[in-house]
Amino acid sequence: MRFNQYNRAVIYQTLLESSGIEAVLIHDTMADVLPLSDLSINLCVAAADAAQAQEILNASFDKKEFQEEAKASKKEK
Numbered sequence: 001m002r003f004n005q006y007n008r009a010v011i012y013q014t015l016l017e018s019s020g021i022e023a024v025l026i027h028d029t030m031a032d033v034l035p036l037s038d039l040s041i042n043l044c045v046a047a048a049d050a051a052q053a054q055e056i057l058n059a060s061f062d063k064k065e066f067q068e069e070a071k072a073s074k075k076e077k
Contacts, residue, residue: 001043001057009041010070012057018069019056021049 003009009025016023026042045053 003041003043004039006039006041007067007070009043010074011067012043014070014073016043016045016053016056019052021045021053021056023053 001012003012013023013025022045024044026044027039
């Protein structure tokens with residue numbers, strides 16, 4: 001999945017990781033340092049987890065809850 005907003009990418013990464021799926025952001029350091037709108041941030045998972053990850057990401061969820069978790073996660077880093 002591709003994002004142009006760092007915070008949104010972290011929310012989805014947190015969602016997957018809270019479901020037991022390891023997820024990695026590619027270009028996350030650059031986007032965090034230079035918050036440009038045209039940066040492309042990729043959320044990557046193992047091929048074996050791709051179908052489950054897509055199912056999780058397609059499901060509706062409480063976005064506010066995950067935004068709060070993402071903020072807390074970012075502060076821990």
